[in-house]
Amino acid sequence: MPASASDPYDLAVIGAGSAGLAGAVTAAELGLSVALLDASSQTGGQFYRHPAPSLKAARPEALHHDWAAFAELRRRLEQSDVSHLYGHHVWAVAKEDNGLWALHAVTGVDGTAERSVRVRARTVLLATGAYERQLPFPGWTLPGVVGAGGAQAMLKSGLVLPGRRVVVAGSGPLLLAVASSLAAAGAQVPAVIEASGYLGYARRPRALAANPQKLVEAAVHGAALLRHRVRLRTRSAVTEVHGTDRVEAVTVTRLDRDWRPVRGAGRRIECDALAVGHGLAPQIELATTLGCATRPLADGTSALALDGLQETSVPGLWAAGETGGVGGAQLARAEGELAGLASAARLYGYHVREGRVRELQRRRDRLRAFADAMTVAHAPGPGWTGWLTDDTDVCRCEEVSAGSIREAIADLGARDARTVKLLTRAGMGWCQGRMCGTAVACLAAREGAVESSAERRPFAVPVPLSVLASLDEPAGIEPDTAPGVDR
Amino acid sequence: MARTPADLVGANPGPSFEITMDGSPVTALPGQSVAAALWSAGILAWRTTRKAGRPRGVFCGIGQCYDCLAVINGEPNRRACLVPARPGDVITTQEGHGHAGLSV
Ligand code: FES
Numbered sequence: 314m315p316a317s318a319s320d321p322y323d324l325a326v327i328g329a330g331s332a333g334l335a336g337a338v339t340a341a342e343l344g345l346s347v348a349l350l351d352a353s354s355q356t357g358g359q360f361y362r363h364p365a366p367s368l369k370a371a372r373p374e375a376l377h378h379d380w381a382a383f384a385e386l387r388r389r390l391e392q393s394d395v396s397h398l399y400g401h402h403v404w405a406v407a408k409e410d411n412g413l414w415a416l417h418a419v420t421g422v423d424g425t426a427e428r429s430v431r432v433r434a435r436t437v438l439l440a441t442g443a444y445e446r447q448l449p450f451p452g453w454t455l456p457g458v459v460g461a462g463g464a465q466a467m468l469k470s471g472l473v474l475p476g477r478r479v480v481v482a483g484s485g486p487l488l489l490a491v492a493s494s495l496a497a498a499g500a501q502v503p504a505v506i507e508a509s510g511y512l513g514y515a516r517r518p519r520a521l522a523a524n525p526q527k528l529v530e531a532a533v534h535g536a537a538l539l540r541h542r543v544r545l546r547t548r549s550a551v552t553e554v555h556g557t558d559r560v561e562a563v564t565v566t567r568l569d570r571d572w573r574p575v576r577g578a579g580r581r582i583e584c585d586a587l588a589v590g591h592g593l594a595p596q597i598e599l600a601t602t603l604g605c606a607t608r609p610l611a612d613g614t615s616a617l618a619l620d621g622l623q624e625t626s627v628p629g630l631w632a633a634g635e636t637g638g639v640g641g642a643q644l645a646r647a648e649g650e651l652a653g654l655a656s657a658a659r660l661y662g663y664h665v666r667e668g669r670v671r672e673l674q675r676r677r678d679r680l681r682a683f684a685d686a687m688t689v690a691h692a693p694g695p696g697w698t699g700w701l702t703d704d705t706d707v708c709r710c711e712e713v714s715a716g717s718i719r720e721a722i723a724d725l726g727a728r729d730a731r732t733v734k735l736l737t738r739a740g741m742g743w744c745q746g747r748m749c750g751t752a753v754a755c756l757a758a759r760e761g762a763v764e765s766s767a768e769r770r771p772f773a774v775p776v777p778l779s780v781l782a783s784l785d786e787p788a789g790i791e792p793d794t795a796p797g798v799d800r
Numbered sequence: 801m802a803r804t805p806a807d808l809v810g811a812n813p814g815p816s817f818e819i820t821m822d823g824s825p826v827t828a829l830p831g832q833s834v835a836a837a838l839w840s841a842g843i844l845a846w847r848t849t850r851k852a853g854r855p856r857g858v859f860c861g862i863g864q865c866y867d868c869l870a871v872i873n874g875e876p877n878r879r880a881c882l883v884p885a886r887p888g889d890v891i892t893t894q895e896g897h898g899h900a901g902l903s904v
Contacts, residue, residue, distance in 0.1 A: 352863065359862060364811065365831030365884070371810030375802075423863065423882040425875075444864050456845035456857045463861030467881070471836025472805035472829075475844065475858075498805040558855055559844055586844075709859070709867060712851045743866030748859070 330358020332634025333440030339653030452554025476586030573696030640684030710742020
C-alpha cells in the first residue's frame, strides 16, 4: 500500500490472471506498492476460473491444467501487500499532467454499481488477456450455441453444462481442452470439429521440439478424448445449426484447404448444444486508445508490440500474457515476471537480476515461437465465408445479416470494416464488435488481404453517463482508495 | 467417472435456494451466477432481440458479448453471466432494450 491514500501506487496491474498475478507479486516482493485490479471477485483470470468459495469445491483442480502454478501465485499474493481491487472494471487509462497514470474503473459484479474509482500509479502493467474469436454460420444465434470458452467458463465457475450432448467446434487447441473438460464433467461429446488440419504443426518442427511440454499437454487431452470416445474430425466445420428456439442438431461439412465447404459432404449430428470458437484475440483496447504500437498476427488479429522487457511503445506501460499474442498461461507467467522486474528497475534503478531476466527471456522466446506456430496452424482460411447465407446474422447485437453487409460492400462501395459499420450498424451494439469484428473485416476485405483489426474503443467497458459527468467534479469520484465492493 | 460437474470437483455447497424466472421457481446454489442457475434448470434463453424478437441467452460466458442480458429484480440490462444469484431474486425475460416496462 502507498503510505497515504492520496499517494500513487508504484505499479497498477490490470487483470488478475497468470500474467497479472506474476507481475504483481514479483514487483511487490521487490518492495513496490502495487494495486491489482480485476473485474472478477476472484483471481485466476479465464484460464484459472474456478467456482466461488460458497460452492465449496474440494477439487477445483479437476477442471484445470497445472493448477499448482496458480496455487503458488495465489499464495505469494496472499503473503504480499498487493492491494487486490476486485470487482473493478477498468474503462480507461490516461496519463495525467503530473506524469502519473490514472486508471478509471466502475465497480460491482457487472460494473453497474455506479461507483467510479480512480487509481493513480507511476507505472502500469496491462494483463487483460484475450476474448474468444467467433466466425458466424447459419444458426449460430440459437440458444444452445455457446462460445467454446463460454461453455468452459460456465463449467469452471458455475459447475453447469449447456446441454447433455454437446458438439465442440471451431479451431484451435482450446477445443480439445473444452471437449475433455465437458466430457469429464458428464456431458456426452459426440465430436470435436476442427477446421484446420494438424499438419500445420508438423511444418514447424523446431517450435515443436523446443516445447515438449506442449506435446504432453496435447497428448493428455487426446487421451481424455479417446477415453470418452470423442471423435475428432479435422478439416470440417459446423455449417448449420438446426432447431427453432434451441439447438436440435448441427450439420458438419468437410472443408478444403482454404476452409471452403465441400459440396455434398454434409453430415448431421444430433445434439442439444454446440460449443464453438475460433481461437482467441488479444484484448488490447486500453493500450490502443493510448496509441501503443501493435503487431499483426498471422490470423488477422493484432497484439501489442513489446520490447525485450515487455514494455509497450508508450514508456511506463508494460504488457504481458495474451495482450502480446495468445500463448497460454506458462508464457503469461514468464512475461508477467519480466514486466514486474522491469518496472522495479525503472522506478528504483534496481539492478535487475540479469541471470533471471535472461532465463525468463529464453523461456518467453521459446513459448512465443510455439504460440506463433499455433496461430499459423489455426488461422481461418479465406473460404469460411462460403458457409454464410444471406440471412445469417453476422452482428449478434444489432442483428445485421451477411446479406446487408454484402450489399454495403457490393452496392454501396464499402471497402473496409469501418465503412461497413457506419452503413449497417454492424459492430455498433453492446459488444462493440468483439463478436463480429473479425467476420466483418473478412467480408469487407473480399479477395484482398484482411486488414488486421486493432479495434479502437474509447471505452473498454460501457460506462454510465453519470460517471462521465462526474469526472470533472472531484467530489463525484472516489479518490485513490482501495475500496472493497460487495462480493 | 463423474456424472456431473459437481461430482467432478467434489463440490459440497451450502443449502440451495429459490429464485424465479418469469414467475416459475428455479433452484440455485450459493456461488452460482444467475445464468448458471438458469442453465442448471435447463433454461438457455431469457432475452428477446430488439428487431426480430429472437431468444438469446449466454454466449461468451465472461461478460463480453451482452447476449445474456436479463431484468434482475426490476433492473434491465444486467449481465446474468456475471451477477451472482441471491435468494428470492426475481428474473424476468428482457425484451429488446429492456426499457419496455419502465417509465424511462
Ligand atoms: S454471456 Fe456474454 S456477457 Fe454474459
